[in-house]
Amino acid sequence: EAQVTQNPRYLITVTGKKLTVTCSQNMNHEYMSWYRQDPGLGLRQIYYSMNVEVTDKGDVPEGYKVSRKEKRNFPLILESPSPNQTSLYFCASRGIPIGEQFFGPGTRLTVL
């Protein structure tokens, strides 16, 4: 089954404790993205990647890092999380030429 998986689905952590949210897709897609969803703001793009070792900032990259060492994986790293990063995070992927983005199930992160 074609899918995007994210882990963990729920995470509660404390300020400053480094964390990684994993994202993996099994569709051999070139493009992958991370979004955060906040009430009234919709989804905002954090980072995206157009291929292995090629990443770029989205609209809200501050406080986040990403890496794309393998085509299928695109982890999101918060090296020093803060409460304003409490949000619902989605990973997405799509292939070439442009088509629909496939979204993961989301990761709800709470930073205390």
Next chain:
Amino acid sequence: AQSVTQPDIHITVSEGASLELRCNYSYGATPYLFWYVQSPGQGLQLLLKYFSGDTLVQGIKGFEAEFKRSQSSFNLRKPSVHWSDAAEYFCAVGPPGGQNFVFGPGTRLSVLP
């Protein structure tokens, strides 16, 4: 800068009534346009997309959308709403061939029995 507005934060319709959700965008050229639906506690599912050609596009679940270049709009419609359509709807734009997508703030749809 590109942006997407969805003027209606929350809409309530009766089951069986027609529906129109508004989406306006600001973009330098004609972008690729999308509508997604998010059911409570779920991820996002693509309803339909517009890249070029016929400005009236059909999607899944009986939805359609019309691209109007002169109004920079891409409104979503459904002739008869079902209770299962209650969800949040997001309009999104993206550059042709690019990856920097922008989403609107969403419209929450409630359906009365």
